[in-house]
Amino acid sequence: xxxxxxxxxxxxxxxxxxxxxxxxYENVTVAxxxxxxxxxxxxxxxxxxxxxxxxxxGSDQLPAAxxxxxxxxxxxxxxxxxxxxxxxxVGDMLATRVAxxxxxxxxxxxxxTELQERGxxxxxxxxxxxxxxxxxRGATESEANLLASVGVAIFRTAFxxxxxxxxxxxxxxxxxxxxxxxxxxxxxx
Numbered sequence: 001x002x003x004x005x006x007x008x009x010x011x012x013x014x015x016x017x018x019x020x021x022x023x024x025y026e027n028v029t030v031a032x033x034x035x036x037x038x039x040x041x042x043x044x045x046x047x048x049x050x051x052x053x054x055x056x057x058g059s060d061q062l063p064a065a066x067x068x069x070x071x072x073x074x075x076x077x078x079x080x081x082x083x084x085x086x087x088x089x090v091g092d093m094l095a096t097r098v099a100x101x102x103x104x105x106x107x108x109x110x111x112x113t114e115l116q117e118r119g120x121x122x123x124x125x126x127x128x129x130x131x132x133x134x135x136x137r138g139a140t141e142s143e144a145n146l147l148a149s150v151g152v153a154i155f156r157t158a159f160x161x162x163x164x165x166x167x168x169x170x171x172x173x174x175x176x177x178x179x180x181x182x183x184x185x186x187x188x189x
Contacts, residue, residue, distance in 0.1 A: 009047045011037040016054040017104045025051075025112040052118060055105050058097075059122050063129035065090045066151075070133040079139045083130065083151045084179055088172035091155065095162060095171035102163045127152045154178045 005011075015036035019028040030051055034044050048054050069089045073082035098105070109115040127148045134144035158174035169177070 005039065005043065008037070008039055008043050012039060012044055012047060013054055013101065016051065017101055017108065020055075020108045021104060025108055025115060052115065055108060055115065056118060056122065060125075062090070062094070062122070063125045065093075066126060066155075067129040067133040070130060071136055073137075075137075079134055079137060079143060079147055080150075082137060083134070083147055084154070084175060086130075086133075087151060087155050087158070088175045091158065091171040091175060095159075095166075099166060102166070106160070106163050123152050123156065126155070150182070154182065 012033060016028070016033045019032055019036060028051065030041060030044055033051065033054070034041050048057060066086050069086035070082055073085045077085060095102075109119055130148035130151050131144045134147055135141065139147065154175060158171060158178045161178070162169065162171045162174045
């Protein structure tokens, strides 16, 4: 077998997703994933730390990417507008990367308490990063904390809607739709 097999990461991801959907995340081992992909455990370890990493690989970069986009947003934008701009920009990049497996991944995560907890941890880090970036833009502590939490809610809701109907709208359109819905709901108070 070749030392660096072309397409190995994609083969491992596709094998894992198929097995997770067939048997449930908790019932699948790394050995089963590598066997299905026709690769070795060593090859798996080159790309993923563990089987959770198949679903969350790269997610550790999301907080920094969102915070960076928020800090770089036009200085004339209000904190909320800058937040939406960052969500759209990073979300569109993320959507193009995860599009082929987004619905499968979401179904697997929804079926596992362990994975749901990992997702909550991931979004807590996103909230912290957005909070810090908003403060750097001049938002008060209270405003930054509130907007960071709202930003995470918008991100998650927009992503869920985009996954459900990826061809109906872009991710950034889903962000705007979700933000408009929130604004409308608050206006009715």
